[in-house]
Amino acid sequence: MSLGESATPLGRVRGLGSAREGGEHWLTERVTSIALLLLGAWLIASLLFLPSLDQRTVLEWLHAPSGAVPMALLIVIGFKHALDGMKVVVDDYVHEPGNNFAVNLLLLFLAVAGGAIALFALARIAFGGAA
Amino acid sequence: MLVSILHRVTGTGLSIVGLALLTWWLAALAGGTDAYATFSKAAAHPVGIIVLIGLTWAFFQHLLSGIRHLVMDTGAAFELDTNKTFAIATLVGSIVLTAALWVYVLEYRP
Numbered sequence: 001m002s003l004g005e006s007a008t009p010l011g012r013v014r015g016l017g018s019a020r021e022g023g024e025h026w027l028t029e030r031v032t033s034i035a036l037l038l039l040g041a042w043l044i045a046s047l048l049f050l051p052s053l054d055q056r057t058v059l060e061w062l063h064a065p066s067g068a069v070p071m072a073l074l075i076v077i078g079f080k081h082a083l084d085g086m087k088v089v090v091d092d093y094v095h096e097p098g099n100n101f102a103v104n105l106l107l108l109f110l111a112v113a114g115g116a117i118a119l120f121a122l123a124r125i126a127f128g129g130a131a
Numbered sequence: 132m133l134v135s136i137l138h139r140v141t142g143t144g145l146s147i148v149g150l151a152l153l154t155w156w157l158a159a160l161a162g163g164t165d166a167y168a169t170f171s172k173a174a175a176h177p178v179g180i181i182v183l184i185g186l187t188w189a190f191f192q193h194l195l196s197g198i199r200h201l202v203m204d205t206g207a208a209f210e211l212d213t214n215k216t217f218a219i220a221t222l223v224g225s226i227v228l229t230a231a232l233w234v235y236v237l238e239y240r241p
């Protein structure tokens with residue numbers, strides 16, 4: 001399909017290139033960055049406005065959907081954005097194909113494992129008995 | 132140049148130290164009284180405070196230079212003067228925001 005002159009520069013490269021990818025990665029990084037702008041502001045504001053940071057107060061906050069849902073989004077989108085960003089750094093500095101694959105695989109496993117641990121902890125808080 | 136490198140450094144720091152601390156904090160919250168006491172003690176230790184202040188600065192610096200990159204993705208702000216002004220604004224902004232937040236936390240927060 002050709003969009004000719006009307007296509008944007010990004011539209012022309014999506015799905016193309018030797019690896020048939022890259023355009024999506026670039027776009028995902030930017031979309032997740034805007035989401036994290038909002039979620040990061042939410043986290044800092046929440047921590048500042050909570051009456052205290054003792055365990056009981058924080059558990060009550062994350063037990064309610066109004067705290068648990070944004071936190072779940074922050075975990076998933078935060079780990080995804082971190083992984084996308086670290087890949088750009090790794091691809092710029094680790095050129096040998098075997099090492100590049102190994103470092104990217106390690107980062108992928110770390111991000112998935114870390115995200116799973118954080119989500120599991122949040123699930124225990126959100127779905128557990130009242131704090 | 133400096134701001135572009137800082138974007139990578141702060142991004143890497145937030146990815147590794149920031150997400151590790153977020154995960155530890157959530158696991159400690161879910162883990163019980165002792166686990167949260169251990170986390171709180173570490174966070175309130177002078178070294179812990181310095182790490183948290185560093186992470187706060189990294190977050191604001193990465194956020195502001197990230198906004199700068201989004202603006203530049205649209206093709207705007209490539210003029211040398213404008214570009215330099217925006218770059219300096221991210222450096223000043225991140226320090227002002229970090230200082231304001233921690234002065235409030237350490238001096239005024241109940």
